[in-house]
Amino acid sequence: MPEPPAVVAAQGSVVADAEGQASVDLFAGYEMSGAETEDVTLRWPTQLIVLAGAEGSGKTTMLAALYEHLGRGSFAGFDFAGSRSLLGFEKICHANRVVSGGTRPTTERTIPSDEAAYYHLALRETSGDRRRRQVLLSALSGEQYGWARNSREECEKLTFLRRANAIVVLVDGAKLASLEHRNSAHTAAAGILDAFLDAEMVPSGCHVEFVFSKLDRIRGGGDVALGFLKQTQDKLEAKFRAHVPHLAFREIAVRPGPTNDDEDHAKGLASALATWASPRTPSRFDDERAMRPSSDAREFSKYGWRRSDEARRAKP
Numbered sequence: 001m002p003e004p005p006a007v008v009a010a011q012g013s014v015v016a017d018a019e020g021q022a023s024v025d026l027f028a029g030y031e032m033s034g035a036e037t038e039d040v041t042l043r044w045p046t047q048l049i050v051l052a053g054a055e056g057s058g059k060t061t062m063l064a065a066l067y068e069h070l071g072r073g074s075f076a077g078f079d080f081a082g083s084r085s086l087l088g089f090e091k092i093c094h095a096n097r098v099v100s101g102g103t104r105p106t107t108e109r110t111i112p113s114d115e116a117a118y119y120h121l122a123l124r125e126t127s128g129d130r131r132r133r134q135v136l137l138s139a140l141s142g143e144q145y146g147w148a149r150n151s152r153e154e155c156e157k158l159t160f161l162r163r164a165n166a167i168v169v170l171v172d173g174a175k176l177a178s179l180e181h182r183n184s185a186h187t188a189a190a191g192i193l194d195a196f197l198d199a200e201m202v203p204s205g206c207h208v209e210f211v212f213s214k215l216d217r218i219r220g221g222g223d224v225a226l227g228f229l230k231q232t233q234d235k236l237e238a239k240f241r242a243h244v245p246h247l248a249f250r251e252i253a254v255r256p257g258p259t260n261d262d263e264d265h266a267k268g269l270a271s272a273l274a275t276w277a278s279p280r281t282p283s284r285f286d287d288e289r290a291m292r293p294s295s296d297a298r299e300f301s302k303y304g305w306r307r308s309d310e311a312r313r314a315k316p
C-alpha cells in the first residue's frame, strides 16, 4: 500500500524528511518565474519538460490533465508529493472542469507574457525506494512559439530551452484531421523544432518528441486522417532524425470527447509522463552532438530576468 504523506506542511513551508528532501511541499503559489524556480533547481536535480506547439495545439490542456490525473491517485508510477504552483494548476484546470450540467470542457488561451512561466510537480515513485522527483513544466503561449519560428532573435530569448531535459512539440491532431488545415499543423510543428535547432537551443542529450495531440479527433477522421498522421511522422523523421538522434513520436488524446475510452487515453499520457520525468542515461550520441548546453546554472532564469529587465527599461 502506498505510504501516506509523512507530514502535511503549512502553506509555503517545507518539511524535510530523513533524505533531506521535503516530504510534502504545499505552496499555494501561482505559476513560477524563472527566478523562483531556482529554489527548486539549485537544491535538487530537476527535470525540465518544455511543452511547445502552435496556438491551440493542446499544451495547457496537457498540463491540466497531468495535474488532474495525479490528483486522483498514483499515475505513471508516481504519487503526487506536492507543488509550488498549486494555484497555477488550479487556475488552468478551472476552465477545463465540467461543472454539473455544464458543457464540454475547454481551456483558456495562454496569453503571451514577458516571463516564462513554470509549473512545479514534486513526485514520489510508487515502487522501489520511492525516490522523489522534481519536475518543472513550461508552457508558453503558442503565439510566442510562432514568434520564435519567425525570428532567431525571439527564439534565442527562450533560454530555458538550453536547460530542457525533454522538449515536446505538439502537432495539432484536430488540424491534422482536417483537409484544409492538415499541412499547417505539420508546418507549424516542424518550423518550431527547426527554429530551436537553428538557434542552437536544443541541448545535447535532450529527449525530443513530437506528440500528435487530440488523437480522438484524428481517429474520428478515419483512415485518411490516420494515413496523413503516418505521412507526417515519416516526413518529420526524415527531416530531423540526423540532427536529433533521440527523436521520438507519440500520439495522445488528453481530453477526448465523451464517446471515447478515457482509460485507454490516460495510459498514453501516463506513459508520456513516465518518459519525460525520467532522467535519460547519456549515450554515445550525446558526445557526437555539436550543440552543448550552457553550464551556467543561472542560464535557467535568464529568460525571466532579461524579459523583466526589458520591461523595466521600457517603462517611462
Ligand SMILES: Nc1nc2c(ncn2[C@@H]2O[C@H](COP(=O)(O)OP(=O)(O)OP(=O)(O)O)[C@@H](O)[C@H]2O)c(=O)[nH]1
Pocket: 053, 054, 055, 056, 057, 058, 059, 060, 061, 062, 105, 106, 107, 108, 109, 110, 111, 140, 141, 142, 143, 213, 214, 215, 216, 217, 252, 253, 254, 255, 256, 257
Ligand atoms: N478533442 C480533443 N480536444 C482537445 C484535446 N486536447 C486539447 N483539446 C482542446 O483543444 C483546445 C486548445 O487547447 P489548449 O490546451 O488551450 O491549447 P494551447 O496549446 O495551450 O493553446 P495556446 O494557449 O493558445 O498556445 C481546447 O479547446 C481543448 O479543449 C484532446 O485530446 N481532444
Ligand SMILES: [Mg+2]
Pocket: 059, 060, 061, 108, 109, 110, 139, 140, 141, 142
Ligand atoms: Mg495554452
